[in-house]
Amino acid sequence: MTDISKEAFHDALEAVGRPVATAAQVARELDCTQAEAADALAELAESGDVERADVENDPVVWYPRDWLELTDRERVVPFPDRREIVVDQPAQFTRAQLSRFAHLADTTRSGSYRYVVREEDVWAAPFESLDDLLDAMDRVLPRDCPGLKDWVEEQWNRATRFRLVTHEDGYVVLEAKTESLLGNVADQHLADDVIRAPISDTEAWVAENKVAELKRTLYEAGYPVQDERDLESGEPLDVDLHLELRDYQQDWVERFVDASSGVLVGPPGSGKTVAAMGVLEAVGGETLILVPSRELAAQWREELLAHTSLERDQIGEYHGGTKNVRPVTIATYQTAGMDRHRHVFDDREWGLVVYDEVHHIPAEVARRSADLQSKHRLGLTATPVREDDKEEDIYTLVGPPIGTDWDALFDAGYVAEPTVEIRYVPWRDDDARYEYAAESGHTRRRLAAENPAKDEEVKHLLRQHADKQALVFVDYLEQGERLAEAIDAPFVSGETRHAEREALFDRFRTGALDALVVSRIGDEGIDLPDAELAVVASGLGGSRRQGAQRAGRTMRPGGQSLLFVLATRGTEEEDDARSRMRHLAAKGVRVTESGSEQA
Structure with missing residues (x-):
């Protein structure tokens, strides 16, 4: 007799598109005879998993005893023509796998996720070969999608059509796979001063100061360029790392050395700085480290002194x-x-x-540093996303992504998976709600962000988790000062003197402070490894990068990390909060929503 499991029956129902099915319909979907299907369904009925009912038009239909099992189980529905994948109730594995080759475009409160496979997702997919990428797609898609796979293969191949090399006489050459590519793509899209002269039907001499422009232009035209130039290797520098790299960190280092350029993408707490020091040891050349702030420069110096053989007189700071x-x-x-x-x-x-x-690279001032000539260019980030959609500049100016699934690091215990909850807070009173309704634009957004009712919610959360060190994030100085007074904690902002700021951070690291209220300066470049609880009282609109950075302040090994994002109910803050957390959801982090417990 054919053995039909409860899961197989649910799959058959999904294929039929109805919550009930006849034995004949189940047989067609599971490729067995009607008699075999009827016997197997009778067995499931005896075990209590399936019910049967006699109906007028068909003698017997079968349906699950627990209807909720149909609505709670994962369902993946691809739309190949639109290159979209809709997933209901996705498992963590499914979300993590999809994040490797698709972009999370939308989520709903009911647990549906909509992914879009874009050109740049294929170009940046972290796979060694096209077969590896297609295998990952097969592992998550419920059926073969030949049209989608053909398009993915085309995009994968596009990423190998152009490359930059160094001529034996020292100048830069653009090589194309075919003559038509050089004539019909490069010549049509590049400005006249980018190409100095043709060398052959498939090669052209590139103006050295136009390399970054060439890479950006061809990327935007749909042809990412492989940069294989012989760049400066610098004076040799003998450095030993005094730490043992984790397996995935060693993999990062080896993949970077093979490629000579790339961006390490991993969650906060995964040890990207340690991996970068491993790269420094492997490269063995004089090194320039670019950072967004003086605080981060000081942290890098201390990390290098603590964990490498470098002496104090070998490390300089320039700011x-x-x-x-x-x-x-x-x-x-x-x-x-x-x-x-x-x-x-x-x-x-x-x-x-x-x-x-x-x-930071796409920003105008930071972009200038990308022209520095070095054989090895290494980027570090937890969140390459940008709200101006210029994340492709990161990969064209520095290198392709090199990373590890966040999900794998959560499972291995290297990084604590945060418990993330968006909590909706009501207005304190009708007067506050009416004031909000009467305003527009920035004033309206600020009123929702600074909703005084959030003060009580923050105090409640800190009392509820009194055993955890807490960071409270704000975007407005007045709100920060008010909250700091409410919870009796220091407020650190851009106006805080550098020495005082460092002293407060040190007290927090050592456990002398239970809580800190922090403005936007805490979003990056500040190492607060012992923060177990983060409360986002207000945020930068729908900035996904800010959301991930603030969540990252709690993502350290050991213990349970908690992130609460507060949003004023009935305002655009609700959608902004979901947008900020969407990037985390795409990485496999489960995000829940609830109402204020103080409501």
């Missing part, structure tokens, strides 16, 4: 506070991008340039 160039130099994007300082970095041959928080 508003100090200006020393050494074999390993840590500079801010702002300073390195200023015209009066550019020669300091241009005149030195760097074996490795590290772009920390690399999502």
